[in-house]
Amino acid sequence: MSSLKIEKKKNIDNVEITPVASKSESNRALIIESLAGTTNTILNLSEARDTQTMNKLLNTQEDTLDVIDAGTTMRFLTAFMSIKDKASIMTGTPRMCQRPIGILVEALRSIGADIKYVGEEGYPPLKINAFKGQASDEISIKGDISSQYISALLMIAPVLPNGLKITIKGKLGSKPYVDMTLGLMEVYGVKADWTDNIITIPHQNYKPNQYTIESDWSGASYWFSLVSLADSAQIKLKGLRKNSFQGDHVITSIMKSLGVKSEFTEDGITLTKCDHDDVIHIDFTHCPDLAQTVAVVCAAKKIQCHLKGLESLRIKETDRIQALQNELAKIGATLEEKNGEWLLTPSNDDLPDLIKVETYDDHRMAMAFAPLATKMNVEIADGDVVAKSYPTFWDHMKQAGFTIS
Numbered sequence: 001m002s003s004l005k006i007e008k009k010k011n012i013d014n015v016e017i018t019p020v021a022s023k024s025e026s027n028r029a030l031i032i033e034s035l036a037g038t039t040n041t042i043l044n045l046s047e048a049r050d051t052q053t054m055n056k057l058l059n060t061q062e063d064t065l066d067v068i069d070a071g072t073t074m075r076f077l078t079a080f081m082s083i084k085d086k087a088s089i090m091t092g093t094p095r096m097c098q099r100p101i102g103i104l105v106e107a108l109r110s111i112g113a114d115i116k117y118v119g120e121e122g123y124p125p126l127k128i129n130a131f132k133g134q135a136s137d138e139i140s141i142k143g144d145i146s147s148q149y150i151s152a153l154l155m156i157a158p159v160l161p162n163g164l165k166i167t168i169k170g171k172l173g174s175k176p177y178v179d180m181t182l183g184l185m186e187v188y189g190v191k192a193d194w195t196d197n198i199i200t201i202p203h204q205n206y207k208p209n210q211y212t213i214e215s216d217w218s219g220a221s222y223w224f225s226l227v228s229l230a231d232s233a234q235i236k237l238k239g240l241r242k243n244s245f246q247g248d249h250v251i252t253s254i255m256k257s258l259g260v261k262s263e264f265t266e267d268g269i270t271l272t273k274c275d276h277d278d279v280i281h282i283d284f285t286h287c288p289d290l291a292q293t294v295a296v297v298c299a300a301k302k303i304q305c306h307l308k309g310l311e312s313l314r315i316k317e318t319d320r321i322q323a324l325q326n327e328l329a330k331i332g333a334t335l336e337e338k339n340g341e342w343l344l345t346p347s348n349d350d351l352p353d354l355i356k357v358e359t360y361d362d363h364r365m366a367m368a369f370a371p372l373a374t375k376m377n378v379e380i381a382d383g384d385v386v387a388k389s390y391p392t393f394w395d396h397m398k399q400a401g402f403t404i405s
C-alpha cells in the first residue's frame with residue numbers, strides 16, 4: 001500500500017492523453033482469440049492488470065488459476081475452463097471470493113459442466129472438472145445481478161457442439177456489455193440472433209481477424225471530471241471512437257450536463273468547458289462504472305443529483321455505495337436512498353483544503369476522487385489500486401501538470 005499526495009492545481013491546459021486501452025474489450029478479445037485457436041490478432045491490448053492476468057492464465061499450464069480481483073477474468077475463464085477436458089481451480093482475492101458466481105455456475109452445470117464449490121456455495125473458489133459433453137442447448141439466466149455471466153456464456157456458445165439458446169429472465173442490467181460481447185464475437189465471424197429476451201447462437205467456428213482495442217471510456221471518464229472541475233481546461237483524449245463497443249461512451253452526454261463539451265476528431269475527442277445544469281437525474285443501470293465519477297463531480301460542483309440503477313455497485317470491487325457515502329462525507333455531501341432512488345446532496349459550505357481518500361481496494365475510488373485536486377490537495381491512501389484497470393493513471397495526471405509525490 002503506498003499513499004500518494006496530489007497538489008492542488010486549478011487549470012489544465014492543452015494536454016493530450018491516450019487513456020489505457022479497454023480491459024473489457026481486451027478480456028473478451030483474449031477469450032475469443034483463444035477459442036478461435038489463433039494468436040496475435042489483438043492490437044493495443046490493455047495494460048490493465050485484469051487483462052494481463054487473463055493473458056497469463058490463458059497461457060499457463062498450472063491447475064490453479066488466480067484471477068486476483070478481476071471480475072471479468074473470473075467469470076469469463078470459469079465458462080472457458082468448464083468446457084475443457086482438464087480440471088482446474090478458479091480463485092482470487094478474499095473480495096473476489098465474496099462476489100457471487102452461483103448464477104453462472106448453475107447455468108454452466110445445466111449445459112453439462114462439472115463444477116464444485118471449494119468453500120461457500122455460490123462463491124469462488126471453484127473446482128472445475130473436465131467437461132464430459134453438452135447436456136443441454138437451452139438455458140435461462142437472471143439478467144439483473146451481473147451481465148458478465150451472460151457474456152461468459154455467449155463467448156463459449158458457438159464452440160459447443162449444439163450451440164446455445166439463452167433466455168434472459170427479468171431485467172437486464174449492463175446491457176451494453178452484452179452488446180460488446182456480441183459485437184466482438186461478430187468481428188471474429190460469429191453470428192447471433194437476439195429476439196426479445198432470447199439470444200440464439202448456433203454452433204459455428206470463430207474466424208481469425210485483427211482487432212484494435214479502443215481506449216477505455218470508463219478510464220476516460222476521470223478526464224471528463226477534471227475538465228468539469230477545473231477553472232480552465234482543454235484536454236485531448238486519443239484512441240476513443242465515435243462508434244464504440246463500450247457503453248460508457250455515454251459519459252459524453254452525461255458530462256454535457258456537468259459542464260464538459262466534447263468534440264470528436266479523427267483520432268479521439270477534445271474536451272472543453274461549457275455551462276452545467278443545477279440538478280441532474282441519471283440512471284446507471286447500463287453504465288454502473290460511471291457512478292463514482294459522476295457522484296464526486298456533483299458533490300464538488302454543488303449539483304444535486306438523483307441517481308438510479310446503483311444496485312450492482314454493492315457487489316463490485318467493494319460496496320461502492322458505502323464507500324461513496326464514507327468518502328463524500330469528507331467534502332460534506334450525503335448520498336441517501338429516498339423513494340426508490342439515491343439522492344446526492346452537496347454541502348452548502350466551502351470545500352475543505354485537503355481530503356484524505358480511502359480506496360477500499362477499489363481502483364475507481366482512487367480515480368474518481370483524484371480530480372478533486374483541481375479544488376483541494378488530495379491524499380489517496382493506496383495509489384497502487386489503479387493498476388487493476390489503468391496502471392498509468394498517475395503518470396498521465398503528472399503529464400497533465402499535477403505534482404504527485
Ligand SMILES: O=C(O)C1=C[C@@H](OP(=O)(O)O)[C@@H](O)[C@H](O)C1
Nearest residue numbers: 024072146147148174177289312
Ligand atoms: O463485462 C464487462 O466487461 C463488465 C461489465 C460490468 O459488470 P456487471 O455486468 O457486473 O455490471 C462492469 O461493471 C465491469 O466493470 C465490466
Ligand SMILES: C=C(OP(=O)(O)O)C(=O)O
Nearest residue numbers: 069070071072289316317
Ligand atoms: C466492476 C469492475 O470490474 P470487474 O467486475 O471486472 O472486477 C470495474 O472495473 O469497475
